[in-house]
Amino acid sequence: MSHRVLVEAGPAAGVAVLKFRNPPVNALSLEMLMELVISLEKLENDKAVRGIVITAENPGIFLAGLDLTEMCGRNPAHYAKYWEAVQELWLRLYQSSKVLVAAINGACPAGGCLASLTCDYRVMADNPKYTIGLNETQLGIIAPFWFKDTLVNTVGHRAAEQALQLGTLFPPAKALQVGIVDQVVPEEQLQSAALSVMAQWLAIPDHARQLTKTMMRKPTVDQLVKQREADIQSFVGLISQDSIQRALQTYLQKLRQKKG
Numbered sequence: 001m002s003h004r005v006l007v008e009a010g011p012a013a014g015v016a017v018l019k020f021r022n023p024p025v026n027a028l029s030l031e032m033l034m035e036l037v038i039s040l041e042k043l044e045n046d047k048a049v050r051g052i053v054i055t056a057e058n059p060g061i062f063l064a065g066l067d068l069t070e071m072c073g074r075n076p077a078h079y080a081k082y083w084e085a086v087q088e089l090w091l092r093l094y095q096s097s098k099v100l101v102a103a104i105n106g107a108c109p110a111g112g113c114l115a116s117l118t119c120d121y122r123v124m125a126d127n128p129k130y131t132i133g134l135n136e137t138q139l140g141i142i143a144p145f146w147f148k149d150t151l152v153n154t155v156g157h158r159a160a161e162q163a164l165q166l167g168t169l170f171p172p173a174k175a176l177q178v179g180i181v182d183q184v185v186p187e188e189q190l191q192s193a194a195l196s197v198m199a200q201w202l203a204i205p206d207h208a209r210q211l212t213k214t215m216m217r218k219p220t221v222d223q224l225v226k227q228r229e230a231d232i233q234s235f236v237g238l239i240s241q242d243s244i245q246r247a248l249q250t251y252l253q254k255l256r257q258k259k260g
């Protein structure tokens with residue numbers, strides 16, 4: 001039974017809707033990652049499902065990214081387990097044979113942006129409070145190579161380099177201009193727009209679309225698969241450094257003090 005992920009049958013045949021519901025901000029905790037992987041595996045094995053719309057149950061925050069509390073003050077074994085789960089989610093999403101459409105109905109920083117970038121198409125609600133991007137450098141950390149490659153595959157090298165170095169969080173219109181999202185629509189039309197684009201993608205024969213997707217994504221997937229363990233060790237080494245721990249603690253404190 002999943003608490004943090006809700007899967008519903010969509011209004012159209014062959015379409016499921018996967019909703020994030022991990023209050024307060026839909027951060028990707030270890031439990032949330034594991035529930036997502038299980039839900040995605042079930043959907044992947046369900047032949048009746050051809051497409052999945054991915055969204056947040058409550059508008060406002062799509063996904064707040066990785067859970068910072070999983071990366072602060074823990075031991076190396078925990079960091080390793082957490083990072084393996086992050087890798088697993090990315091591999092499931094990026095290699096999914098289904099059509100994935102992200103209906104971005106809230107803030108979408110870092111790991112949230114990465115999850116949306118694994119989808120085949122991104123529709124974002126036109127709300128200036130919502131931003132999207134890989135903002136890792138703003139936290140004093142570095143996006144791993146497979147985060148970077150997923151962005152490069154979406155927006156090209158120059159735009160990705162600039163966005164990554166600056167850790168830019170783009171509001172909807174700018175995200176559309178850069179190509180991080182494919183469509184921006186009024187907030188109340190988000191779900192219908194996602195279903196409409198899903199129908200267009202499902203009009204293509206599955207086998208041809210799936211083989212094309214694999215052809216396009218395989219080199220990026222292979223890069224991580226062949227050095228998965230080394231990538232875990234590299235993460236554990238970096239995240240355990242005092243300077244990185246201090247940077248993350250400072251960032252978390254700033255988030256907490258924002259309210260006070």
Ligand SMILES: CCCCCC/C=C/CC(=O)SCCNC(=O)CCNC(=O)[C@H](O)C(C)(C)COP(=O)(O)OP(=O)(O)OC[C@H]1O[C@@H](n2cnc3c(N)ncnc32)[C@H](O)[C@@H]1OP(=O)(O)O
Nearest residue numbers: 025027064065066067068069107109110111141238255256
């Ligand atoms: C070094 C080696 C390489 C490492 C590579 C690691 C890659 C990391 C990628 C990531 O995903 S890092 C995480 C990046 N995420 C963010 O920067 C988002 C931070 N959060 C926000 O900007 C805001 O919280 C929000 C999502 C825009 C929502 O704002 P809102 O005003 O609605 O809520 P808050 O009051 O800010 O937050 C409520 C509550 O939640 C806590 N929180 C927020 N984000 C996270 C998070 N990502 N992880 C854990 N906890 C989070 C926040 O601290 C508040 O907690 P409190 O105890 O209630 O004060």
